[in-house]
Amino acid sequence: MNALLRRMIAAAAAAAAAVAARKAVELGWTLAKDEPPPTAQGVRSDTELRDLLLWSALVAGSVVLARKIATDRAEQLFGDDDA
Secondary structure (H helix, E strand, C coil), X not given: CCXXXXXXXXXXXXXXXXXXXXXXXXXXHHHHHCCCCCCHHHCCCHHHHHHHHHHHHHHHHHHHHHHHHHHHHHHHHCCCCCC
16 A cells, blocks of 8 residues: 555544544533533633643543554554555
8 A cells, every 4th residue: 555545544544533532522521520621711710720721631632642543553454565
């Protein structure tokens, strides 16, 4: 398989995984806190700032992990079979 095509498949898998991870974290937050995730515009207190920082860390961590797993899996499935 062409190296460019492999990279494109890995990128598509990573993008889809990032969207799915964000949606999963958003759903988890809403179920756990019984409120939507915080936004930077809505911060008015230290507690809200803490929630915003926690939310940011959760989203960033889950997206990075999901993209890494998806990219690695795509590389395994469509890896260098030319060699």
